[in-house]
Amino acid sequence: MIRVTGTLIWYYFICKRQVWLMAHEINPFQNDPFLEIGRFLHAESYAREKKEIEVDGMKFDILRSKEKGSIVIAEIKKSSKFLESATMQLCFYLYRLRRIGIKARGEILVPQEKKKFEVDLDDEKIVKLEQAIVDIKNIMQAKKPPEAKKINFCKHCAYAEFCFS
């Protein structure tokens, strides 16, 4: 069974080739500094106020909400540069939670920039997400990855050597 994950949603909105590479478990260099800083931020920031939980195979952070009975799930990012991707990743979690009867809202936290972005799952985002899920499944089933096209993200991407050497 093809399993679409939040991480694949994130990459889909950055680079479709990366979706294929990740789905085929072609692992980039593990000590890539870009990955390292992401790990560090995830581990250290908001450590006191967050609680990581796993629901239906998804892992994310839950922040306490001031409103009674409402929960907030958060994604911690190191930059707001890729906000569309981060928003759609969070929408994917909200969508999956809604399907198992949990209503939640989202927040993208960027500790390095001291920014917070609220995310709500509206009809427009649901349509966009469902199209992305179908497309990701098609990409994953393809025999070859989409062609490499240079984009701004390539200079941060752990696959850069693989794509362009």
Ligand code: SF4
């Ligand atoms: S190096 Fe560029 S083209 Fe290759 S996977 Fe990364 S973002 Fe995509």
